[in-house]
Amino acid sequence: MVIIESTELNHLLEGLISRGYLLVGPTVRSGAIVYDEIRSAEDLPRGVGDEQLPARYSLRRRDDAMFFGYGVGPVSWKKFLYPPRLTMFRATKAGKGFTITPGETEPRPRTAFVGVRPCELNGIIMQDKVFLGGPYVDGAYKKARDNAFIVAVNCTESGANCFCASMGTGPGVTKGFDIALTEVLQGKRHYFTAEAGTSLGKEVLGALSTREATDPEAKAGLDAVARAGTSQVKRMDVRDLPQLLNDNFENPRWDDVAKRCLACTNCTMVCPTCFCSTVEDSTDLTGTHAERTRKWDSCFTMDFTKVAGGNIRPSTRARYRQWLTHKLSNWMNQFGTLGCVGCGRCITWCPSGIDLTAEVDAIRGNGVHA
Amino acid sequence: MQTENLTDILRQHPFLAGLSEDHMQVLVGCASNVRFAEGAPLIHEGEIANKFYLVRAGRIALETDVNARGKIRIQTVGPGDVLGWSWLISPFRWHFNALAVADVRAVALDGECLRKKCEDDHDFGYEMLSRFSRVMERRLEATRVQLLDLYTTSPGARV
Amino acid sequence: MTHETMNAPAAPREGVRLHPVTVKKVIWETDDTFTLQIDLGALGNTFNFLPGQFNMLYVFGLGEAAISISSDASQTGTLAHTIHRVGTVTSGLAQVKRGDVIGLRGPFGAGWPITAARGKDVCIVAGGIGLAPLRPVMYAMLRERTAFERIILLYGARSPLDILYRVELEEWAKEHNVEVLVTVDRGDSSWKGYIGVVTTLFSYIKLDARATVGYVCGPETMMKYTIDEMGRRGLAEDQIYLSMERNMKCAVGFCGHCQYGPEFICKDGPVFALPRIRHLLDRKEL
Numbered sequence: 001m002v003i004i005e006s007t008e009l010n011h012l013l014e015g016l017i018s019r020g021y022l023l024v025g026p027t028v029r030s031g032a033i034v035y036d037e038i039r040s041a042e043d044l045p046r047g048v049g050d051e052q053l054p055a056r057y058s059l060r061r062r063d064d065a066m067f068f069g070y071g072v073g074p075v076s077w078k079k080f081l082y083p084p085r086l087t088m089f090r091a092t093k094a095g096k097g098f099t100i101t102p103g104e105t106e107p108r109p110r111t112a113f114v115g116v117r118p119c120e121l122n123g124i125i126m127q128d129k130v131f132l133g134g135p136y137v138d139g140a141y142k143k144a145r146d147n148a149f150i151v152a153v154n155c156t157e158s159g160a161n162c163f164c165a166s167m168g169t170g171p172g173v174t175k176g177f178d179i180a181l182t183e184v185l186q187g188k189r190h191y192f193t194a195e196a197g198t199s200l201g202k203e204v205l206g207a208l209s210t211r212e213a214t215d216p217e218a219k220a221g222l223d224a225v226a227r228a229g230t231s232q233v234k235r236m237d238v239r240d241l242p243q244l245l246n247d248n249f250e251n252p253r254w255d256d257v258a259k260r261c262l263a264c265t266n267c268t269m270v271c272p273t274c275f276c277s278t279v280e281d282s283t284d285l286t287g288t289h290a291e292r293t294r295k296w297d298s299c300f301t302m303d304f305t306k307v308a309g310g311n312i313r314p315s316t317r318a319r320y321r322q323w324l325t326h327k328l329s330n331w332m333n334q335f336g337t338l339g340c341v342g343c344g345r346c347i348t349w350c351p352s353g354i355d356l357t358a359e360v361d362a363i364r365g366n367g368v369h370a
Numbered sequence: 371m372q373t374e375n376l377t378d379i380l381r382q383h384p385f386l387a388g389l390s391e392d393h394m395q396v397l398v399g400c401a402s403n404v405r406f407a408e409g410a411p412l413i414h415e416g417e418i419a420n421k422f423y424l425v426r427a428g429r430i431a432l433e434t435d436v437n438a439r440g441k442i443r444i445q446t447v448g449p450g451d452v453l454g455w456s457w458l459i460s461p462f463r464w465h466f467n468a469l470a471v472a473d474v475r476a477v478a479l480d481g482e483c484l485r486k487k488c489e490d491d492h493d494f495g496y497e498m499l500s501r502f503s504r505v506m507e508r509r510l511e512a513t514r515v516q517l518l519d520l521y522t523t524s525p526g527a528r529v
Numbered sequence: 530m531t532h533e534t535m536n537a538p539a540a541p542r543e544g545v546r547l548h549p550v551t552v553k554k555v556i557w558e559t560d561d562t563f564t565l566q567i568d569l570g571a572l573g574n575t576f577n578f579l580p581g582q583f584n585m586l587y588v589f590g591l592g593e594a595a596i597s598i599s600s601d602a603s604q605t606g607t608l609a610h611t612i613h614r615v616g617t618v619t620s621g622l623a624q625v626k627r628g629d630v631i632g633l634r635g636p637f638g639a640g641w642p643i644t645a646a647r648g649k650d651v652c653i654v655a656g657g658i659g660l661a662p663l664r665p666v667m668y669a670m671l672r673e674r675t676a677f678e679r680i681i682l683l684y685g686a687r688s689p690l691d692i693l694y695r696v697e698l699e700e701w702a703k704e705h706n707v708e709v710l711v712t713v714d715r716g717d718s719s720w721k722g723y724i725g726v727v728t729t730l731f732s733y734i735k736l737d738a739r740a741t742v743g744y745v746c747g748p749e750t751m752m753k754y755t756i757d758e759m760g761r762r763g764l765a766e767d768q769i770y771l772s773m774e775r776n777m778k779c780a781v782g783f784c785g786h787c788q789y790g791p792e793f794i795c796k797d798g799p800v801f802a803l804p805r806i807r808h809l810l811d812r813k814e815l
Contacts, residue, residue, distance in 0.1 A: 089547065091589060091590070091632075093589065096551075096628055096629055096630055097549050097551070097630030098549055098589055098630060098632075099549075100546075100547055100549065100632070130782075130783065131783065134781075134782055134796070135781075135796070136545070136781035136782065136783070136796075138783055249812055249815075275783065275785060276784060276785030276786065277778075277779070277783065277784045277785070278778060278784065278786070279592070279593070279778060279779075279784075281587075281590055281591055281592040281593070282590065283589070283590030287590065290589055290590035297784070297785070297786075299785065304776070304786060305775070305776055305786065306776055307774060307775060307776050308613065308615045308616065308774075312775065312776075312814060312815070313814045313815075314814070315814060317814075318813075318814030318815075321814075322788075322815075326788065329791075330788070330790060330791040333791030334791055334793070384732075429721070429722075429723070431716070431721075431724065432724075433718075440718075441717075441718055442715075442717075443715075443716035443717060443718065443720065443724050444724065445724050445725050446712075446716075446722075446723045446724045446725060448723070448732065448733050449732075449733060450732050450733070451732060471721045472721065511754075512725055512726045512728065512729050515726045515728070515750065515751070515754055516714050516725060516726050518750060519687070519714065520656065520657065520714075520747070520748040520750055520751050521656060521657030521658075521685075521686065521687040521691065521714070521747075521748065522687060
């Protein structure tokens with residue numbers, strides 16, 4: 001483990017730029033922390049914190065100069081790996097037939113993700129299983145994933161909607177990063193402990209003027225991360241969770257949550273693991289050029305389960321149940337883990353403030369237990 | 371000889387599976403062997419229902435007259451099936467027409483004769499009623515599914 | 530369980546490319562159902578499928594629909610799809626003429642486990658367009674007729690005019706010793722066959738329940754009643770297979786649309802052994 005002084009953080013970013021990486025990281029836009037292209041440490045939300053509650057999000061000025069002193073915002077990294085819109089192919093009429101050309105012809109830039117939180121890194125690992133782990137591979141995802149360099153940042157504070165400790169996905173990273181940082185600010189002493197997770201990460205760190213962390217320096221970082229975990233107030237009770245939801249397909253709580261759920265799709269859009277998509281086929285006015293676009297979709301939309309015989313899930317009750325049961329039960333059958341990382345985004349960005357941990361507690365309280 | 375033969379035939383019919391020997395003897399007194407050639411009518415809508423049939427072979431179509439639309443075929447019954455229960459329920463009138471659409475062999479059971487035996491021997495009556503309830507329940511279920519018109523698609527269909 | 534799958538290639542592959550293919554022939558089976566015969570062209574050399582698998586068919590600019598393959602898997606270079614005209618894409622496909630080009634991706638999904646039925650009786654129950662994905666099963670079994678004991682086909686259609694593959698149904702019965710029973714929901718006086726739901730046909734066949742494999746395809750409600758009837762007649766659940774339908778978009782398990790509880794119909798199905806999905810069948814709005 002090495003030390004990067006806070007004043008030298010920019011050297012790390014410059015090092016990545018000089019290696020040809022496009023940097024994306026946290027920055028303030030329209031009153032929120034979003035992930036977007038950044039050019040230097042200047043673009044980071046230094047001294048900015050946030051307040052999150054169910055259906056509430058606001059930024060605040062911190063009384064310190066932390067670079068990463070905020071919780072996760074509305075944007076997750078999935079938009080860079082699994083873009084909200086993607087042209088799948090273009091087709092052009094030729095005689096009675098047509099020719100097909102791939103949608104993406106521009107090479108994707110190598111991209112460094114700066115400031116990936118542990119919960120989010122676990123979200124990426126979960127989407128890897130979806131798009132890369134089965135018999136078929138999503139080519140666009142694979143390209144973007146292969147081109148991504150991950151600078152993770154451990155959490156030293158937990159927001160009111162965070163429950164990564166329950167899900168085992170934070171507040172510290174354990175795998176999947178190229179470099180992992182922990183930001184430590186004690187009085188005037190402000191530094192990062194840095195650890196490489198890959199040989200490439202080691203190479204990037206090695207090119208900086210760093211030194212080995214002393215035991216107290218390392219311990220200060222580890223303690224801060226541990227405190228973020230123990231101070232977390234929100235919890236998800238995960239005991240036998242897949243079985244619990246499977247056994248409670250019929251439960252009055254689904255009616256209750258359906259009264260509050262607007263089926264607005266916000267939770268699925270902000271969720272770092274939600275992966276559903278739809279395709280849109282279109283032609284130009286002449287009818288000679290067609291293209292297919294893939295777009296993020298949500299199991300909360302009315303069209304999602306349309307079949308020849310009608311609609312499978314017309315009620316909001318059934319759609320909320322599908323979403324929650326997929327995340328916390330069926331995901332286990334499909335991919336071997338739960339599909340929730342405890343980032344709390346769906347709670348923050350739900351206009352009704354529906355809190356999935358409370359829904360699970362309610363079902364556990366009144367439900368069927370095997 | 372004739373009676374013995376009829377008993378054997380009755381015993382083979384699924385509707386009477388497991389019927390006691392005593393009850394079989396009661397029943398056979400009301401039974402007769404019948405045949406209908408293709409096209410022959412078995413039942414006329416509105417007429418007194420004084421029989422039911424245990425079908426052994428062939429096929430019978432049930433029809434009803436819908437004024438402007440003519441005769442609508444609702445259902446067929448075939449080997450192993452029972453045709454008719456109006457003999458059992460007042461006012462004992464048929465609610466549909468039935469005709470053979472393939473040569474039919476069946477055992478006809480006289481309704482009046484049976485009703486009397488059901489009155490005289492309530493155990494026998496219970497046996498008959500419970501067997502008919504089962505048939506009606508299955509027929510009702512099948513009719514419900516038929517009503518669903520499952521092979522058409524709703525206008526909401528998309529792809 | 531010998532559940533036939535070709536959906537698990539040794540090496541991961543990309544979401545399968547769209548291939549332009551030429552329509553050789555359009556056969557109108559009924560008023561609203563038609564069969565497209567397709568010339569696979571160069572794709573024919575490598576294209577193999579299992580009975581029960583489906584393709585995604587693309588109409589230029591209009592979109593894709595998941596359609597079961599309804600032709601003989603032993604034929605090379607050509608394919609048939611029988612399509613019920615119900616929505617935008619299938620209406621687009623209905624306008625396709627001989628010589629036109631459509632797009633094709635596939636084949637996808639798990640097929641019918643035909644090897645599981647060798648040496649046994651087979652009871653096939655089809656409802657409506659559900660006969661289409663079972664036709665390749667008939668072809669496969671008839672090619673080795675002696676490898677199977679009785680073959681029973683119970684088929685329910687809406688009306689006599691909606692019966693698919695009439696000529697073949699007669700041929701299977703007359704020339705291949707298949708017990709074919711057809712029933713319709715609505716008949717008229719010219720129809721001398723059975724009238725009533727497909728499950729009523731079970732009264733007219735005698736099943737040797739311990740030596741029979743059941744394949745069922747049709748609307749979900751029809752399949753539920755059918756498996757209940759099969760159960761009543763003593764068929765073991767692990768001898769019953771059914772083909773499920775959901776809104777399939779990507780066909781490779783990415784888009785999430787066809788989820789059925791823990792299953793993806795597109796890649797885990799569409800054909801399932803009954804025990805695997807038995808607990809899901811009675812769940813409303815799943």
